[in-house]
Amino acid sequence: MPHKEETLDFTPDKYPPFPNDNAEFPVVQLQTLSLKKLEANDETEKARAFDAFKTRGFVYLELAGTENGGIISQGADEVARAAARTFALPMEEKALYKPVNRELFGYKMVGATNADKAGTPDTAEFFNISKNDMIVPDAQMARKWPPLILEHKPLFASYSRAAHATGLLIMDVLADKLGVDREDMRRRHRIGDLAGDHIRMTRGPPRKTVEMPEIQTPSHTDFGTYDHTTSPPPPLPSASRILRESSADGAAFRITVLMNWLGGLQVWSQSSRAVGALEPDVPGEWLWVAPRRGCAIVNLGDAAVKFTNGVLCSGRHRVIPSPGEQGQWPRYSVVYFVRPADETKMEVLKGAGVPALEEGQGGEGVVAKEWIYRQAMGLGSKHLGQ
Numbered sequence: 001m002p003h004k005e006e007t008l009d010f011t012p013d014k015y016p017p018f019p020n021d022n023a024e025f026p027v028v029q030l031q032t033l034s035l036k037k038l039e040a041n042d043e044t045e046k047a048r049a050f051d052a053f054k055t056r057g058f059v060y061l062e063l064a065g066t067e068n069g070g071i072i073s074q075g076a077d078e079v080a081r082a083a084a085r086t087f088a089l090p091m092e093e094k095a096l097y098k099p100v101n102r103e104l105f106g107y108k109m110v111g112a113t114n115a116d117k118a119g120t121p122d123t124a125e126f127f128n129i130s131k132n133d134m135i136v137p138d139a140q141m142a143r144k145w146p147p148l149i150l151e152h153k154p155l156f157a158s159y160s161r162a163a164h165a166t167g168l169l170i171m172d173v174l175a176d177k178l179g180v181d182r183e184d185m186r187r188r189h190r191i192g193d194l195a196g197d198h199i200r201m202t203r204g205p206p207r208k209t210v211e212m213p214e215i216q217t218p219s220h221t222d223f224g225t226y227d228h229t230t231s232p233p234p235p236l237p238s239a240s241r242i243l244r245e246s247s248a249d250g251a252a253f254r255i256t257v258l259m260n261w262l263g264g265l266q267v268w269s270q271s272s273r274a275v276g277a278l279e280p281d282v283p284g285e286w287l288w289v290a291p292r293r294g295c296a297i298v299n300l301g302d303a304a305v306k307f308t309n310g311v312l313c314s315g316r317h318r319v320i321p322s323p324g325e326q327g328q329w330p331r332y333s334v335v336y337f338v339r340p341a342d343e344t345k346m347e348v349l350k351g352a353g354v355p356a357l358e359e360g361q362g363g364e365g366v367v368a369k370e371w372i373y374r375q376a377m378g379l380g381s382k383h384l385g386q
């Protein structure tokens with residue numbers, strides 16, 4: 001590799017630990033699931049998984065002892081190094097890869113998304129790499145990619161396959177618990193089918209000031225989602241309402257497999273999940289998710305909630321600069337999104353554990369590709385092509 005001499009700003013060996021000060025940096029206690037046990041179809045672990053995804057919607061997933069887990073944990077470091085090289089390219093070059101065709105793939109520059117309703121710009125840059133393009137020969141790729149990304153294509157392909165398989169395994173677990181046909185679910189997420197699935201490489205700059213807020217990735221979740229433990233369901237935020245009216249009566253799954261090295265990810269405290277997308281941020285209502293070595297962070301997307309008519313939960317989250325000393329470092333993360341295939345009609349699943357829709361709750365049944373695009377637009381993405 002011709003990169004020996006360069007200095008990258010992804011330096012995980014140098015990071016200080018997440019601050020051990022729960023008063024200043026309160027952390028969320030997430031359940032830890034074992035991928036090895038889930039792969040072995042361990043009933044106790046499956047029950048714990050179902051419980052965690054019904055309540056918080058976020059878990060740590062211990063990766064050790066499995067082939068896919070190994071590919072994810074080692075691959076993530078390699079992907080982050082590729083990310084550091086990619087983000088170091090000149091802006092004119094990165095700008096050649098802006099999203100087109102109502103897709104999310106490609107480069108999102110700093111400030112392309114609103115962090116709140118007042119239009120405060122976000123501070124993170126993303127490169128979204130389509131799984132479909134990475135697993136086919138170059139001649140069959142749908143988009144152009146920077147040479148640097150093509151150079152790492154085998155890495156992105158193996159990472160996508162391992163993360164996709166891991167997402168599907170979790171889906172199997174949830175399907176079993178919901179009394180839904182596993183194969184029916186798998187059919188909507190076949191790796192070779194065109195879908196919005198991608199590896200997202202993110203980079204957020206070091207913290208500029210001690211004061212909040214500096215939003216790297218704004219608070220996001222999921223249209224029409226509500227925490228089923230709150231009663232009655234909170235009103236839908238305005239962006240959600242538009243989607244609810246114009247889109248689906250149900251949904252399909254979305255599972256996120258996330259690797260990060262520094263703090264910065266936060267989830268809403270249990271009591272405050274009702275707040276909508278792009279609402280002003282309320283201090284004191286966020287809990288930090290401390291990164292754990294050897295673990296991925298897995299969360300469900302909005303689609304999983306709609307798909308199950310509210311049985312499963314997707315937690316609201318955001319990214320801000322890393323806490324304390326960690327804030328001096330640029331922050332990288334590697335995210336894999338498993339999404340339903342583009343042409344999947346968004347419908348509520350049929351299963352013993354999924355409540356049926358009430359009369360009049362239906363929608364016009366858009367397909368996944370359109371639904372994802374509308375979601376992203378609803379979250380204030382100004383950079384997406386029409």
Ligand SMILES: O=C(O)CCC(=O)C(=O)O
Nearest residue numbers: 200202260265319333335
């Ligand atoms: O960077 C992280 O830790 C989380 C990123 C995230 O939530 C996203 O890209 O959707």
Ligand SMILES: [Fe+2]
Nearest residue numbers: 220256317318
């Ligand atoms: Fe996210």
